[in-house]
Amino acid sequence: MSETESPVAPGAPAVPVVPPSPLPPFGAGERLRTVTLPGATLTVRSRPPAVSDGPAPPPALFVHGLGGSSRNWSPLMALLADAVDGEALDLPGFGDSPPPDDGDHSVTACARVVIRYLDAAARGPVHLFGNSLGGAIVTRVAAVRPDLVRTLTLVSPALPELRPQRTALPTGLLAVPGAVSLFARLTRDWTAEDRTRGLLALCYGDPGRVSPEGFAMAVEEFERRLELPYFWDVMARSTRGVVDAYTLGGQHSLWRQAERVLAPTLLVYGTSDRLVSYRMARRASKAFRDSRLLTLLGTGHVAMMEDPDAVARAFRELLADTLTTSERSATPRG
Structure with missing residues (x-):
């Protein structure tokens, strides 16, 4: 594994195109580095843990959803800086990471990338977080490599639904061959502002929570992403990869693999989620x-x-309940 480091300026399936984090203050103090792995190059966002006289906090890894990036985790990473040594990945083809060499954007391929990174970084076992598509990916990681996972936190994980919500179906249709290119043509006159408003309305229970500064930041990032030559292709392949994961049966089923997870798991669902129904919380x-x-x-x-x-x-409650006695006495309570 080779890497270069640079500072960051302050500043169907129910799986969404998630906008970048619309909270500018939470980018301050983070760093980006480029990590080269066999078959993939990743951008890794990190936040140095808060200074403490006690032992170093345990490592954590955050994995975003479809269309998102490591920036989606900046607010939570900032709040947990005294509890974990956090890193967040840009999955291949998203954020600042280029697509994988083999063009494979399946859930299984992404899980292999996460495992490859954890093995190369030698930071495991970690507290592993995932949102939406990232939730499906880290579920698979926890099932096949329990040695790499201390706890698992899943925010609206993209686990198969027999009856997806109507509001999630348009996203699922992106998996249909030719649908993404057709959508790109039909919306070529849409501004980045229009697209960002649509995504916030889809992903947020209350888009009014986004500040004007945060909205402007999201628009700027969306404009940058639209200029990438592989943007639409990655969206199509990634959405198709989730559809394929939803249809797998037997031992490869995401629900069957969820049953194999040994790590203590925190499940987070929102009642106004338009993409993953909170009714799935009971099954999960x-x-x-x-x-x-x-x-x-x-x-x-x-x-x-x-x-x-x-x-x-x-x-923090999950962390406190899973720490050893010595670790618990040294961990800050927030």
Whole structure:
């Protein structure tokens, strides 16, 4: 694994195109580095842990959803800086990471990339977080490599639904061959502002939570992403990869793999999620053998951006319950 480092300036399936984090203050103090792995190059966002006289906090890894980036986790990473040594990946083809060498954007391929990174970084076992598509990816990681995972936190995980919500179906249709290119042509006159408003309305329970500064930041990032030559192709391949994961049966089924997860698991669902129904929380609670549930009223699909305080509090409770006696005495309570 080779890497270069540079500072960051302050500044169908129910799976969404998630906008970048619309909270500018939460980017301050983070760093980006480029990590080269066999078959993939990743951008990794990190936040140095808060200074403490006690032992170093345990490592954590955050994995975003379809169309998102590591920036989606900046609010939560900032709130947990005294509790974990956090890193967030840009999955291949998203954020600042180029597409994988083999063009494989399946859930299984993404899980292999996460495992490859954890093995190369030698930071495991980690507290592993995932949102939406990232939730499906880290579920697979936890099932096949339990040695790499201390706890699992899933925010609106994209696990198969027999009856997806109507509001999620348009996203699922992106998996149909030719649909993405058709959509790109039909919306070529849409501005980045129009697209960003649409995404916020889809992903947030209350888009009014986004500040004007945060909205401007999201628009700027969307404009940059639209200029990437592989943007639409990655969206099509990634959405198709999730559809394929939804149809797998037997031992490869995401629900069957959820049953294999040994790590203590925090499940986070929003009652106003237009992409993953909060009704799935009951099934998820039964599937993950050691789970606890946080249901957030009025919250949508990206709770770690909409209500990071509530997610941070729930994770701290999970962390406190799973630490050893010596670790517990040294861990700050937020």
